[in-house]
Amino acid sequence: MDLIWEGLRKALELLLRLDPEVLGITVLSLKVSGIATLLSVVMGLGLAVAVALNEFPGKRLVIALMNTGMGLPPVVVGLFVTVLLWRNGPFGFLGILYTPVAIILAQAVIATPIIAGLGLAALQHLPPGLRLQILALGATRPQLVWLLLREARLPLLAAVMAGFGGVISEVGASIMVGGNLKGSTRVLTTATVMETSRGNFEVAFALSFILLILAFSVNAILTHLQQRSRRR
Amino acid sequence: MTRATLLQARNLQVHRGGAQVLEVPSLDLRTGEVLALMGPNGAGKSTLMLTLAGLLSPSAGELRFRDAPLTSRADREGFRRRMTMVFQDPLLFDATVAQNIASGLKLRGIPAAERRPQVEAWASRLGLAGLLDRSARHLSGGEAQRTALARAFVLRPEILFLDEPFSSLDAQARTGLVDDLGRILAETGTTAVLSTHDQGEAARLAHRLAVMKAGHIVQLGGLREVMNHPEDPFVAAFVGMETLLKGQVVTSRDGLISLRLRGGIADRELLALGEAQPGQTVLVGVRPEHVALSLQTDNNTSVRNAFPGTVTKVIPLGPFFRIELDCGFFLSAFVTAQSLSELALEPGRAVVASFKATSVHLLRKEGLAAEL
Numbered sequence: 001m002d003l004i005w006e007g008l009r010k011a012l013e014l015l016l017r018l019d020p021e022v023l024g025i026t027v028l029s030l031k032v033s034g035i036a037t038l039l040s041v042v043m044g045l046g047l048a049v050a051v052a053l054n055e056f057p058g059k060r061l062v063i064a065l066m067n068t069g070m071g072l073p074p075v076v077v078g079l080f081v082t083v084l085l086w087r088n089g090p091f092g093f094l095g096i097l098y099t100p101v102a103i104i105l106a107q108a109v110i111a112t113p114i115i116a117g118l119g120l121a122a123l124q125h126l127p128p129g130l131r132l133q134i135l136a137l138g139a140t141r142p143q144l145v146w147l148l149l150r151e152a153r154l155p156l157l158a159a160v161m162a163g164f165g166g167v168i169s170e171v172g173a174s175i176m177v178g179g180n181l182k183g184s185t186r187v188l189t190t191a192t193v194m195e196t197s198r199g200n201f202e203v204a205f206a207l208s209f210i211l212l213i214l215a216f217s218v219n220a221i222l223t224h225l226q227q228r229s230r231r232r
Numbered sequence: 233m234t235r236a237t238l239l240q241a242r243n244l245q246v247h248r249g250g251a252q253v254l255e256v257p258s259l260d261l262r263t264g265e266v267l268a269l270m271g272p273n274g275a276g277k278s279t280l281m282l283t284l285a286g287l288l289s290p291s292a293g294e295l296r297f298r299d300a301p302l303t304s305r306a307d308r309e310g311f312r313r314r315m316t317m318v319f320q321d322p323l324l325f326d327a328t329v330a331q332n333i334a335s336g337l338k339l340r341g342i343p344a345a346e347r348r349p350q351v352e353a354w355a356s357r358l359g360l361a362g363l364l365d366r367s368a369r370h371l372s373g374g375e376a377q378r379t380a381l382a383r384a385f386v387l388r389p390e391i392l393f394l395d396e397p398f399s400s401l402d403a404q405a406r407t408g409l410v411d412d413l414g415r416i417l418a419e420t421g422t423t424a425v426l427s428t429h430d431q432g433e434a435a436r437l438a439h440r441l442a443v444m445k446a447g448h449i450v451q452l453g454g455l456r457e458v459m460n461h462p463e464d465p466f467v468a469a470f471v472g473m474e475t476l477l478k479g480q481v482v483t484s485r486d487g488l489i490s491l492r493l494r495g496g497i498a499d500r501e502l503l504a505l506g507e508a509q510p511g512q513t514v515l516v517g518v519r520p521e522h523v524a525l526s527l528q529t530d531n532n533t534s535v536r537n538a539f540p541g542t543v544t545k546v547i548p549l550g551p552f553f554r555i556e557l558d559c560g561f562f563l564s565a566f567v568t569a570q571s572l573s574e575l576a577l578e579p580g581r582a583v584v585a586s587f588k589a590t591s592v593h594l595l596r597k598e599g600l601a602a603e604l
Contacts, residue, residue: 129319132287136317137336138387140309151326 007205014206021183026210029187030218032100033168036107037115040163043108044115045156049145051116052123053131066120069113074106078176081106085177098179103187106173111163118159122152157226161219168215188214235262237299238423239284239391244293246279246447254279254290254447261391261425266417268434268455269427270470271444277427278395280444284425285393286311313340316384317393320400322376324368324383329360329375332368333382340387354382358412374405378412385416392417392424398433403550410436431472435459443467460593462517468595473517474564476595481508488589491516493561500560503536506594515595520554522591523565525575525583538586539563543579546572553577557585 014022051062083089085097085105096102126148134147149156171189178185180194188211195204239261246254254276261267261284269277282288286295286308295302302311316336324332333351334344355361358378363371368379377397384392397413398406414437417424428434434441435455442452443462451463462468465476479491479502489508493500504516541559553572557563563585567577575583 127321127323129321130323132282133317133319133323135287135312136285136315136393137339137383138313138316139339143339147325 003201004205006202008209010202011206011209014203015210022207022210024183025186025188025191025207026214028100028185029168029189029211030214032103032174032187033107033164036104036167037111037160037164039104039108040111040115040167041160044112044159044163045119045149047112047116048119048123049149051120052148053145063120066113066117070117072110072113073172074110074170074174075172075176077106077109078173081109081173081177097177098181098185100178100185102177103174103185106177107167107170110170110173111167114166115159115163118162119152119156122155122159123148125155126151153229154226157222161222164218164222165215168218169211235264237261238263238297240296240299241284242294242296244280244283244290244295246276246283246288247291252447254283256280256293256449259284259442259449259452261423264421264423265439266424266426266437267440267442268438269425269442269444270429270431270434272429272470274446275444276447277444279447281317281393281395281425281427285315285317285391287317314389315391315393316387316389317395318377318380318384318397320396322373322380324371324376324379327368328364329355329366329368329371329379330364332379333360333386336383336387350386351382354386357385357416358382372405373401374409377401377405377409381409381413381416385420385422388420390423392422394424394426396427396429399429413437431459431470441471443470460519462593462595464595465515468517473519473593475518475520475523475562477502477516477518477561479514479516481510481512481514484508484510489514489594500539502592503589504592504594505590508594516592517595518563518587518592520564520566523563523585523587525555525557525565525567525571525577525585527575528584536589537592538584540582540584543577543581543583545579546577557583559585 047066051059051066081102082097084091085094085102086092087097130151131144131148134144139147169189171193174185174187175190175193178187178190180186180190188207192204192207192211195201195207237260241256241259244254244256244259245252269280271277279288283290284295286302297311297314300307302308325335330351333355334347337347337350352361352364355364358381360375360378360382363375368376371379381397398409401409410433416422417437426434426437438455440453441455441458442449443458443466444450445466451458451467458467459471459473462471462473468476477493479493481489482492482501483490484507487505487507489504489506491502491504491514493502494513502516508514539559541557541563543555544558545556547554547556552566552568555565555567555577557565565585567575571577575581577583
């Protein structure tokens with residue numbers, strides 16, 4: 001118990017002191033996971049809309065794959081991204097392995113199926129006649145997509161929260177493709193793993209609390225947006 | 233009616249899963265008319281309506297709007313901004329009533345300042361003036377459907393498609409809304425296609441009636457014509473002509489025929505309006521609202537058909553009662569609650585059923601008479 005209180009005290013101290021190293025790690029975590037989530041929203045919602053609005057052979061298989069993708073183990077993603085970005089790998093010439101860009105890519109691969117899968121479920125949950133009703137009101141194709149997304153905004157925001165939650169808390173892929181390099185690719189989760197393995201429990205707790213506060217704050221903002229649009 | 237044809241359909245076919253679900257060789261919608269589509273579930277009413285609205289691509293056939301073909305995707309998208317549709321489910325957006333009514337105008341890029349007066353005008357015409365700022369989630373079924381109708385009318389559609397718009401409403405909301413819709417359709421002269429199960433709604437709103445069965449239009453004509461002269465027993469049942477009688481023509485004179493009824497009824501003669509050859513077997517129908525019940529034979533000479541019979545069933549239908557009689561043949565009649573108590577109608581009661589010769593309608597498909 002003492003260890004936890006000590007950790008909490010240390011976290012507050014590090015935060016209040018604006019420790020440059022901790023601050024750097026926190027900002028990088030937020031940046032990397034934020035950009036990865038944004039990329040995933042674009043790709044995931046695009047995929048969800050394409051699957052929801054079109055009939056094509058193999059649609060069920062695509063949906064099954066999307067749903068399977070929601071549970072992709074981060075270490076498996078980390079392994080594939082590492083191999084692809086490896087010096088002699090197909091994308092090795094980019095030289096981005098062990099940089100934040102690599103972490104963003106890996107996290108986007110993790111979050112895209114989550115947002116696509118939950119987004120598709122949200123769109124398919126809309127009343128079946130709504131698409132025809134919107135077209136009958138004279139909507140163009142882009143207007144149709146926009147109105148459908150707007151009607152599904154509550155569960156879509158939940159999908160975004162799930163995607164962000166999945167990547168901000170993920171450690172396997174970040175450590176594999178980022179390498180936990182001090183001042184460059186060290187994020188909150190990888191730093192926590194490292195401090196724990198070194199026995200620096202207070203620092204590990206401090207980092208964990210910061211991670212929790214961060215995850216809570218971002219989700220609180222999204223929840224606020226979601227519930228504000230519900231009340232009316 | 234010699235009004236111009238607004239929408240023309242030729243050889244429409246729709247297939248689903250390999251099976252043909254709609255085949256309409258020809259259908260014209262005239263400017264200013266209200267065409268009602270009636271038929272059981274699965275008859276193809278919604279499929280026909282979606283196809284006419286350009287929201288469902290037929291597997292074959294041609295649609296022409298104001299004499300221009302609707303073939304390309306661009307044609308159909310252009311057409312979609314000139315018509316609109318109201319479904320059984322109001323399908324409102326998760327927004328206020330005012331935002332819902334304005335939604336079609338907004339999609340057309342009409343600025344907010346221009347939208348507002350139109351939205352307010354149509355909200356008040358449909359009795360929604362006090363609800364403009366209310367969330368569409370918190371509306372009753374009737375208010376929601378009124379909002380959907382306001383959202384449609386504010387677009388001043390050249391054709392309004394109404395797909396069973398009252399089916400999910402309770403009786404009270406339905407009556408008020410049918411009245412308001414009838415008034416607005418008449419005032420605006422809007423051309424409309426309405427699908428419904430309810431012959432009362434069709435009678436109240438439509439000029440022409442098409443009865444559908446298994447993807448085909450089995451009869452299309454003026455409202456009175458189809459209601460009173462159904463071509464076959466299926467249509468007769470659907471438009472509420474409950475009593476069908478088979479008989480042999482004895483005499484035919486001055487547009488009046490006298491029939492001898494068939495089916496174990498000896499020497500019962502019936503007078504009906506129509507032309508037929510003596511000796512021919514025909515099928516005639518009587519609508520229940522045209523049958524009067526009394527305790528003795530009426531002396532009124534205009535009533536040429538009077539049959540003593542026994543009440544077999546009394547079925548309450550809300551505002552009135554449906555009485556089933558055995559007169560040697562099946563006969564049904566509508567009576568008011570007052571008549572019910574005055575005549576003390578109950579199963580076993582002996583009464584006289586009478587109806588004018590002009591209320592007995594010759595069904596046209598004589599071939600079918602032989603099948604019965």
